[in-house]
Amino acid sequence: MSTKQKRFFLTEDQIPTQWYNIQADMVNKPMPPLNPQTKQPLKPEDLYPIFAKELCHQELDQKNAWIDIPEEVRDMYKYYRSTPLVRAYGLEKALGTPAHIYFKNESVSPVGSHKLNSALPQAYYCKEEGVTNITTETGAGQWGCALSYAAKVFGLEAAVYQVKISYNQKPYRRSIMQTYGAQVTPSPSMSTKAGKKILTEDPNNQGSLGTAISEAIELAVSTPNCKYTLGSVLSHVTLHQTIIGLEAEKQMEMAGEYPDIVIGCFGGGSNFGGISFPFMRHNILEGKKTRFIAAEPASCPKLTQGVFQYDFGDVAGYTPLLPMYTLGHNFMPANIHAGGLRYHGAGVIVSQLLKDGLMEATDIKQTESFKAGTLFAKAEGIIPAPESCHAIAAAINEANKCKETGEEKVILFNLSGHGLIDMSAYDQYLSGSLLDFEITEEDVKRNIAELEKVIK
Numbered sequence: 001m002s003t004k005q006k007r008f009f010l011t012e013d014q015i016p017t018q019w020y021n022i023q024a025d026m027v028n029k030p031m032p033p034l035n036p037q038t039k040q041p042l043k044p045e046d047l048y049p050i051f052a053k054e055l056c057h058q059e060l061d062q063k064n065a066w067i068d069i070p071e072e073v074r075d076m077y078k079y080y081r082s083t084p085l086v087r088a089y090g091l092e093k094a095l096g097t098p099a100h101i102y103f104k105n106e107s108v109s110p111v112g113s114h115k116l117n118s119a120l121p122q123a124y125y126c127k128e129e130g131v132t133n134i135t136t137e138t139g140a141g142q143w144g145c146a147l148s149y150a151a152k153v154f155g156l157e158a159a160v161y162q163v164k165i166s167y168n169q170k171p172y173r174r175s176i177m178q179t180y181g182a183q184v185t186p187s188p189s190m191s192t193k194a195g196k197k198i199l200t201e202d203p204n205n206q207g208s209l210g211t212a213i214s215e216a217i218e219l220a221v222s223t224p225n226c227k228y229t230l231g232s233v234l235s236h237v238t239l240h241q242t243i244i245g246l247e248a249e250k251q252m253e254m255a256g257e258y259p260d261i262v263i264g265c266f267g268g269g270s271n272f273g274g275i276s277f278p279f280m281r282h283n284i285l286e287g288k289k290t291r292f293i294a295a296e297p298a299s300c301p302k303l304t305q306g307v308f309q310y311d312f313g314d315v316a317g318y319t320p321l322l323p324m325y326t327l328g329h330n331f332m333p334a335n336i337h338a339g340g341l342r343y344h345g346a347g348v349i350v351s352q353l354l355k356d357g358l359m360e361a362t363d364i365k366q367t368e369s370f371k372a373g374t375l376f377a378k379a380e381g382i383i384p385a386p387e388s389c390h391a392i393a394a395a396i397n398e399a400n401k402c403k404e405t406g407e408e409k410v411i412l413f414n415l416s417g418h419g420l421i422d423m424s425a426y427d428q429y430l431s432g433s434l435l436d437f438e439i440t441e442e443d444v445k446r447n448i449a450e451l452e453k454v455i456k
């Protein structure tokens with residue numbers, strides 16, 4: 001094996017045929033989601049009105065470690081998978097680090113991010129049970145784009161509620177969704193009761209993810225043959241994303257290395273879990289000592305400053321109660337460019353893993369993230385998504401520690417998406433007008449105190 005190989009690919013027949021469900025191997029299983037009225041543990045059937053049945057079962061499956069990827073989904077994965085595992089020689093040189101840095105490049109998917117890995121199976125399972133329409137919400141638009149394309153692939157109609165401020169500020173993601181044939185509605189809208197109520201009280205409301213979720217769920221439950229889909233946070237979404245780490249495991253083997261550190265940026269946990277869990281299984285089952293680091297924004301630090309407790313997944317309180325690290329569902333994150341990381345809570349699996357010390361978290365300021373992303377762009381040529389810049393910053397921090405100690409650690413991070421549609425954010429960074437939003441301990445305490453009241 002040449003020591004100079006830059007990129008590692010799998011042939012189509014080497015692409016994994018199963019996803020990995022870490023819940024089956026966890027010693028302490030995640031606590032169950034609760035029905036908010038009865039406080040009873042949720043059964044898969046309780047979720048049938050909202051999600052495709054197969055997804056409801058995947059969500060709560062704590063027994064089966066391996067789940068077959070349907071053939072139709074595997075055929076679609078071939079449109080862009082395997083994604084390359086890349087040795088970041090350029091970045092290593094720029095840092096002067098003895099560390100070996102690798103990244104998994106999920107930005108090569110047709111929609112530019114890892115989100116398609118879950119959009120395809122979600123649309124497929126809906127199609128399989130006779131659903132004709134799917135709906136969702138999107139902020140910056142990465143998930144909306146992935147879902148719009150997946151819906152087209154499987155012959156479904158997609159209705160996307162996009163947070164109004166993003167609908168107006170990120171016109172290209174809206175155009176992408178419309179190009180794939182989706183119907184995109186700025187939220188809040190007059191098309192739902194939830195939207196009407198908000199607009200009647202405040203005609204200039206610019207929307208939020210919480211409001212858009214409420215509108216999408218309302219449409220799904222009030223329309224025949226229509227299901228709701230979600231692009232992060234839930235356990236079935238992270239399950240689908242394990243295709244990233246399963247491929248990386250084989251590709252690292254081709255490179256003749258095994259990671260000492262695995263890093264992903266963290267919104268709800270799906271790309272972090274996707275790259276980490278297949279490697280974490282060797283920590284759990286064979287006592288390997290790989291470190292797993294989730295990189296979250298300093299302005300939305302649920303893992304580093306939040307509390308572990310039951311909370312709602314949305315602002316309106318429509319979802320089940322989830323046991324998670326949270327800043328409180330009323331927490332309103334600052335308007336950072338990494339829109340995909342602006343979420344108050346963490347998925348139930350990663351929350352349990354963090355509580356049990358199987359992973360770590362670090363927080364990254366907005367300016368630090370863009371500094372890292374710009375360095376990466378110059379060294380490797382790829383302009384990273386603002387979200388992915390957080391993973392790069394954390395990888396650089398670890399590589400710089402190796403420079404001090406002289407250790408040749410193997411660092412693997414996930415490049416969750418490219419930033420070519422986020423150049424206005426880079427413009428702000430380059431002109432020096434990008435802001436850091438930090439939250440104070442008092443902010444956090446106040447939100448969490450509110451949370452105690454709501455849960456009781």
Ligand SMILES: *Cc1c(COP(=O)(O)O)cnc(C)c1O
Nearest residue numbers: 142232267268269270271340417
């Ligand atoms: C949505 C998104 C994220 C954050 O979501 P996770 O579920 O935490 O992975 C990260 N990066 C990109 C490019 C995204 O679109």
